[in-house]
Amino acid sequence: MRKPGRLPHDAPPAAGVLRLLLIGPDAAKIEACRQLLAGCGLRIHPLRYWLWKRLTLGAALLAVAIGYAALSRPYLALYLSPYAFMATGGGAGLLLLADRTVLEAIRRQRTGRIVKEIYTISRQLLYYNGSRLNLHAKLERCLPFSRGIRKDFAQLLNEWYYDPAAAIGAFRLRLGTDEAYSFAETLDSIRRHEHESYYDLLRQRIGDYKDRIELAKESRKETASYLLFLLAGIPILNTFRLFIYPWVQEGQKLFQTLN
Numbered sequence: 001m002r003k004p005g006r007l008p009h010d011a012p013p014a015a016g017v018l019r020l021l022l023i024g025p026d027a028a029k030i031e032a033c034r035q036l037l038a039g040c041g042l043r044i045h046p047l048r049y050w051l052w053k054r055l056t057l058g059a060a061l062l063a064v065a066i067g068y069a070a071l072s073r074p075y076l077a078l079y080l081s082p083y084a085f086m087a088t089g090g091g092a093g094l095l096l097l098a099d100r101t102v103l104e105a106i107r108r109q110r111t112g113r114i115v116k117e118i119y120t121i122s123r124q125l126l127y128y129n130g131s132r133l134n135l136h137a138k139l140e141r142c143l144p145f146s147r148g149i150r151k152d153f154a155q156l157l158n159e160w161y162y163d164p165a166a167a168i169g170a171f172r173l174r175l176g177t178d179e180a181y182s183f184a185e186t187l188d189s190i191r192r193h194e195h196e197s198y199y200d201l202l203r204q205r206i207g208d209y210k211d212r213i214e215l216a217k218e219s220r221k222e223t224a225s226y227l228l229f230l231l232a233g234i235p236i237l238n239t240f241r242l243f244i245y246p247w248v249q250e251g252q253k254l255f256q257t258l259n
Contacts, residue, residue: 036100039107040174057096063089100162111177114218118183120145121153122202129199135191136160149175164191170172179209 033046042049067085070077077085097258121142128138139157146153152174165188172184186205190198225246 034175036103036107037172039102041110041176043174050089053096053099057093060089060093060096064093107177111179112213114175114177115179115212115216117146117149118179119206119213122183122186122206122209126199126202126206135187136164139187168173179212182208 008243030046037044037046037049064083066076067087067089070085071082074082091096091139115178124142124145125138128141131138133141135159139160140151143150143153143157152171155165155174156171157169168184168191172180182205186198186202189201
């Protein structure tokens with residue numbers, strides 16, 4: 001069985017393979033990539049991720065080259081469409097080159113879901129304040145209120161008997177978001193002290209989570225308003241092109257004739 005705090009694929013690939021693909025061990029970049037991948041729910045070592053990215057990018061470029069060569073030699077593409085090779089390889093290559101943007105979008109969406117669930121769990125945990133139940137029993141009663149993080153939350157409860165501190169740390173690493181870090185720190189404080197004042201800290205966290213949820217709602221409303229504004233501009237531009245622009249052209253021709 002895996003000990004708490006140990007995540008799968010934590011081990012980096014062989015150093016010789018990394019040197020062959022010109023991947024350097026930059027500690028700052030590795031840590032930034034680790035946080036980004038953890039925020040997306042990808043439990044893989046950054047060096048291993050970069051290795052597979054380089055290999056996949058090379059395969060995409062090879063597909064583009066085969067498709068281009070198959071325009072004059074169809075047997076290279078096994079008599080399939082060369083344009084399909086080039087389109088697939090080019091699309092995959094562009095996606096890999098813009099992987100950071102894609103991962104950031106995935107992390108924002110995942111963070112929004114996690115904040116909502118942690119907010120619900122925290123409110124339910126606050127409901128049991130004053131109960132004689134221990135923290136583990138209270139968290140077990142909060143489990144039905146989780147959905148997307150239920151697997152990680154259930155693993156936290158299962159690893160609790162082995163080592164509560166390590167189980168909370170592993171839960172924090174598995175989720176990999178700032179809200180998960182604050183929630184884990186609050187749980188650890190309540191576990192170590194189990195005092196009324198630490199439930200006040202939980203109340204503050206609940207207020208922070210609520211503010212972030214409201215901020216995310218406002219951001220989505222602004223994005224939707226901007227998209228609607230762009231969509232509303234399409235009929236206006238089409239009206240200008242069909243009805244007004246011909247009159248503008250006729251006016252220009254008239255002025256040129258007069259000159």
